[in-house]
Amino acid sequence: MALDSTGRDHTEDNAQHGNIAADRLRSLVERIERLEEERKALAGDIKDIYAEAKSAGFDVKALRALIALRKKEPAEIEEQETLLDLYKRALGM
Amino acid sequence: MALDSTGRDHTEDNAQHGNIAADRLRSLVERIERLEEERKALAGDIKDIYAEAKSAGFDVKALRALIALRKKEPAEIEEQETLLDLYKRALGM
Amino acid sequence: MALDSTGRDHTEDNAQHGNIAADRLRSLVERIERLEEERKALAGDIKDIYAEAKSAGFDVKALRALIALRKKEPAEIEEQETLLDLYKRALGM
Amino acid sequence: MALDSTGRDHTEDNAQHGNIAADRLRSLVERIERLEEERKALAGDIKDIYAEAKSAGFDVKALRALIALRKKEPAEIEEQETLLDLYKRALGM
DNA sequence: CAAGAATTATGAACCC
DNA sequence: GGGTTCATAATTCTTG
Numbered sequence: 548m549a550l551d552s553t554g555r556d557h558t559e560d561n562a563q564h565g566n567i568a569a570d571r572l573r574s575l576v577e578r579i580e581r582l583e584e585e586r587k588a589l590a591g592d593i594k595d596i597y598a599e600a601k602s603a604g605f606d607v608k609a610l611r612a613l614i615a616l617r618k619k620e621p622a623e624i625e626e627q628e629t630l631l632d633l634y635k636r637a638l639g640m
Numbered sequence: 641m642a643l644d645s646t647g648r649d650h651t652e653d654n655a656q657h658g659n660i661a662a663d664r665l666r667s668l669v670e671r672i673e674r675l676e677e678e679r680k681a682l683a684g685d686i687k688d689i690y691a692e693a694k695s696a697g698f699d700v701k702a703l704r705a706l707i708a709l710r711k712k713e714p715a716e717i718e719e720q721e722t723l724l725d726l727y728k729r730a731l732g733m
Numbered sequence: 734m735a736l737d738s739t740g741r742d743h744t745e746d747n748a749q750h751g752n753i754a755a756d757r758l759r760s761l762v763e764r765i766e767r768l769e770e771e772r773k774a775l776a777g778d779i780k781d782i783y784a785e786a787k788s789a790g791f792d793v794k795a796l797r798a799l800i801a802l803r804k805k806e807p808a809e810i811e812e813q814e815t816l817l818d819l820y821k822r823a824l825g826m
Numbered sequence: 827m828a829l830d831s832t833g834r835d836h837t838e839d840n841a842q843h844g845n846i847a848a849d850r851l852r853s854l855v856e857r858i859e860r861l862e863e864e865r866k867a868l869a870g871d872i873k874d875i876y877a878e879a880k881s882a883g884f885d886v887k888a889l890r891a892l893i894a895l896r897k898k899e900p901a902e903i904e905e906q907e908t909l910l911d912l913y914k915r916a917l918g919m
Numbered sequence: 920c921a922a923g924a925a926t927t928a929t930g931a932a933c934c935c
Numbered sequence: 936g937g938g939t940t941c942a943t944a945a946t947t948c949t950t951g
Contacts, residue, residue, distance in 0.1 A: 568883075569730040575879045576731065579872055579893055586868040590943095593861045594932090600854045604847075607933090609816035611942090614858055616817070617826075630795035631802070637662040638669065640803070661790075668786045672800055675779045682772040686765055693761045697754075702909035704928080707765055709910070710919075723888035724895075733896075755916040762917065776926085797925085823848040824855065869944095890945080 601607045694700050709717065787793050880886050895903065 571882060572727060572730050572884065572889075575875060575882075575884070575889070576893065576896075579875050580896070582868050582872045582875070583893075586865055586872070589861050589865040589868065593858055593865070596854060596858050596861070603850060603854075605820075605851065605854070606816045608941095609820060610851075610854070612817050613820045613824075614855065614862075616821070617855070617859070630792045631798050634665060634791075634795055634799045635802070637665050638799075664789060665791065665796075668782060668789075668791070668796070669800065669803070672779055672782050673803070675775050675782070676800075679772055679775040679779070682768050682775065686768045686772070689761060689765050689768070696757060696761075698758065698761070698913075699909050701929090702906055702913060703758075703761070705906070705910050706913045706917075707762065707769075708928095709914075710762075710766070720885075720888055720891070723885050724891050727884075727888055727892045728895075731892075758913060758916050794924090820851060823851050887946085 597607050597610065600610055690700050690703070693703055783793050783796065786796055876886050876889070879889055
């Protein structure tokens, strides 16, 4: 284990090495922050493409809807569709 | 029971009354939609109060934090505070 | 205005009545909490209906999908549909 | 420009090449989907690290709070803290 | 107790 | 630039 709410470290031999948990924490934080940076960069790239699409005359909102549709559709072909259709018919939809 | 994935209704005497499940479904849907409407109205009311607070000079973000704080158990608040401080110190913050 | 980050109240005659902002804050908080309680109660009612539906043999997930569909569809009939269809056809979808 | 709501393409010489806009659209969609895939992978990696932290005995919620804290400007943290304390005192908390 | 879904909150983006 | 809507992130709750 690591640092708990008492600030005590109960892990086997980590008791002698109080800084081990701190090092572990620092490592975790750095890895997370590094990945979040990359993710933020990707988000920026995506935003840029949407901006490019807009300046090329495409409707960004419809484009987003298109992307979302392509993401969803394979999932919707799944098992639930049958029941949903059944319920829709039961309500005359 | 009601409509299952085969579209067949296995309930005792509902077999003779295929529309019973449909009526039941319609009733459920209507009750849910009615309640969701009310809930949406309440959400609008809450939003209005935050807007009123803002125009009265209060900081909405801090106000939200205050409301959230009052929802939590004092013990839970203390626990999280303690851990956060511990982690901050471990990183020398 | 009300309480600001200095804790000073700069509003006209509220300077004499330092508690006015506090009363105003208390009132806002109480109204918000009251409405949130009602909203929570409604959420509970809705949950109960889903439980009732489940025990009546309906598939809750499909039922949720149905409700969501009835909420969305009128909005999707709007103007964006045309563009979306156009884009879909452009991609051969 | 590209496809507009009439499905007509008014761009200069693109009239002769009706498929140019479609190709452009396809390219945009593919680039976006590619980047979103990468972003999703990163999100998964981050989730994995939090899981690793949890199994190492760290409190995930506090860890998230720590990461969020490090993202904010010290001045912003101070500002929000001050306001929250002010509001708490106003309510006698 | 872990995993997945659903609701809620926060932050960004677009329009006015 | 401010407000509103949309998208994403996170917490909570339910279910297996």
